[in-house]
Amino acid sequence: MRGSDTSKKDIERTAKAIRDGDRVALARAITLVESAKPGDQVDAAALLDRLLPYTGKSIRVGISGVPGAGKSTLIDQLGLNLVAEDHKVAVLAVDPTSSRSGGSILGDKTRMGRLAADPRAYIRPSPAGDSLGGVTKTTRETIALAEAAGHDVVLVETVGVGQSETAVANMVDVFVVVAIPGAGDELQGIKRGLLELADIIAVNKADSDQVVRADRAAMEYRTALHILSAGHENWDPQVLTLSARDNKGLDALWAKVKERHAALAASGALDERRSGQAALWMREIFEQRLLAAFKGGKRAARHFQELEDKVRAGEMTAAAAAHELARLAGIKDAD
Ligand SMILES: Nc1nc2c(ncn2[C@@H]2O[C@H](COP(=O)(O)OP(=O)(O)O)[C@@H](O)[C@H]2O)c(=O)[nH]1
Ligand SMILES: [Mg+2]
Known part of the structure; x- marks a missing residue:
């Protein structure tokens, strides 16, 4: 359903209701952004994008x-x-x-x-x-x-x-x-x-x-x-x-x-501060998504635990284990 016309119309309708001061719509939208479900996150991001000019x-x-x-x-x-x-x-x-x-x-x-x-x-x-x-x-x-x-x-x-x-x-x-x-x-x-x-x-x-x-x-x-x-x-x-x-x-x-x-x-510091905050926000969301995607894979999750245990037991350094995880996840070092 995601990205479909229905969903787009829903987002349009919700955005309008929020701007019109509909408290139920606002509460629902907040619940949507709080949802951990990937589908909800996509919808929440689309809604926020739609509302960005009014924030x-x-x-x-x-x-x-x-x-x-x-x-x-x-x-x-x-x-x-x-x-x-x-x-x-x-x-x-x-x-x-x-x-x-x-x-x-x-x-x-x-x-x-x-x-x-x-x-x-x-x-x-x-x-x-x-x-x-x-x-x-x-x-x-x-x-x-x-x-x-x-x-x-x-x-x-x-x-x-x-x-x-x-x-x-x-x-x-x-x-x-x-x-x-x-x-x-x-x-x-x-x-x-x-x-x-x-x-x-x-x-x-x-x-x-x-x-x-x-x-x-x-x-x-x-x-x-x-x-x-x-x-x-x-x-x-x-x-x-x-x-x-x-x-x-x-x-x-x-x-x-x-x-x-x-x-x-x-002084212009407000704009500077807010744009810095927005950039940090993007980075945090991206890092969370990356980590979630990585841990979501069964193989990766198994190795994650295994390597963490080794680090805890002092059998491996944190850096070596992190590099190994990155390798398992197919992340290549930049040239
Ligand atoms: N005397 C006095 N007590 C206050 C004042 N503001 C809060 N309190 C009391 O301090 C306690 C903690 O207040 P609360 O607002 O829940 O603190 P919070 O944990 O920081 O949110 C409550 O018992 C309040 O009634 C104040 O201006 N004067
Ligand atoms: Mg309180």
Whole structure:
């Protein structure tokens, strides 16, 4: 059926429905891009190709931070503020912890309950049980679909542990790290690597008796970032305090996000960044396809395991085994 007139018409119809703001069509399209079936992947690629001219028109914001920092609470409130200003907001959650512990997706939905109930917002949790790579691969495509559906703000929530934050930083325009005031060592729990990705650090929970501690934490982040950013011409990370719970400081946060986005756009860095991200995206998909095709062959799969076992047992070096696999797969060295 693939490539047939029926399938082409379907894609045309789906593309139009998505652009017309049909939420069911959008949800179905996201499910299609998340599907591992080769046929679905071909259809998904055709659909994305069709929608490409209508993508890229949003402010893409990554929101990261340790579990419990208040990311979901912040997104719920910020999202509500933005829809009240007539923005159409899409929220994508790339949370490896929530896909593992089935319960917290439900928790997230309740935490973003007010936003989820708003017709101008669209919330999509990451597919349960998917691997990090899988989730982030389809998150890029999901961003494109949400943009084609007219969402002008895309918020991507990710946990700042592991590699998911780097993957998300590679698909957004502005990266926000949500921090919390800690006891004593204020910077605890935030890895240097996460700080280095940040355009904005938002110290959350600056409310009740935590205001002073939040201010102190903000000072320490400023100092740390001042040192880290020395010598980086295009990196001037901003630090602010806020309370997602009380909706305090969220306007200032959004002003910073817009300021950063406008500066990137004006200097041409936004286009450069996005084209670099698109090239990286192509490479990742191609590598995944190659690997999948290779492992799909029974013979290759058998040798893959055999050689991996040898490498594990120290009977063969990783390089020699990889070369042998390439040879078995018929990959010739370039001249
Ligand atoms: N005091 C206070 N608590 C907050 C604030 N934002 C979130 N919380 C609480 O922190 C906990 C974790 O919030 P959540 O949004 O799920 O964090 P996430 O894991 O980063 O998404 C919840 O109990 C929230 O109610 C805030 O601004 N102030
Ligand atoms: Mg959360």
